[in-house]
Amino acid sequence: MTDGADTAAPDCRTVLERLHAHYGPLHWWPAETAFEVMVGAVLTQNTAWSNVERALAALREADALTPAGMAALEPEELAERIRPSGYYNVKAGRLRHLLAFLERTGGIEALSALETGALREALLEVKGIGPETADDIVLYAFHRPVFVVDAYTRRLFERLGRPHARDGYETLRASVEAELGADTVAFNELHALIVEHGKQRCRPRPLCDGCPLGDRCYGVVTG
Incomplete structure (x- = not known):
């Protein structure tokens, strides 16, 4: 110093x-799919990544790391699966808002066709997604040049x-x-x-x- x-x-x-x-x-972000990055970006709000890993493992165990798999979970089970990430009821609600957004916009493939600024603005319209979470998704799920x-x-x-x-x-x-x-x-x-x-x-x-x-x-x- x-x-x-x-x-x-x-x-x-x-x-x-x-x-x-x-x-x-x-080699960050550790995920197999763009959707997993999106889920992780929501779950990592106000918690350590080690807690997110536990929540992701529980979702993976339930085959719920796809939009269809997660949508098939009852709200109570979704919340329980992500309990290790903290604020699990709030985050379960945010994940369901994310699912509704993906369905409304045509999914990840359709979002991939958007210009970076438009993609970012669309994500910021989702309840529970602020600038940091949106940029996590834009950078790591869609590989766009944002910091x-x-x-x-x-x-x-x-x-x-x-x-x-x-x-x-x-x-x-x-x-x-x-x-x-x-x-x-x-x-x-x-x-x-x-x-x-x-x-x-x-x-x-x-x-x-x-x-x-x-x-x-x-x-x-x-x-």
Whole structure:
């Protein structure tokens, strides 16, 4: 960690390269189908991924990781299957809204034909899907060049002294996309690596010794 007096904030490509050299490729998002990514994006709201994995396993056991399979579940069983993810009644409702959206719009194949901006706007109309969840889906299920902003991103960028770290979601997202261009692979890896770094090192109380970005960091940010 540096005092930041003579340290310029690193650009996104530098952050990506350093984290990649430290953690290696992460190949995120772990899923077999686009629908599984969509379900996981809803389930991961306000919980750890390990809890999502348990919920997905329970859905897989019931052959409910397809739109038709999930729609066949009674609401109570759907909620019980996803109980490990927390807020399971709320998330069950959100999944049912997602199913209705897919049926109304013609399914994943029809959504794949939409331009990226239109796809994102359509997802944001679904009850329970906010910008972060929508961008998870657009990036990881449909492989479109959008960047996902989360709490790990804000914490790291603020400590690195990067611009827009405390700005609104759309402003911060647009700033990263402007730096990296329409690079889906870069957005995928950068988001995954920031999450991994946030879990391992850049915590609320960070583990700074040996940090791959330590020489570019302004230190712990409060508030």
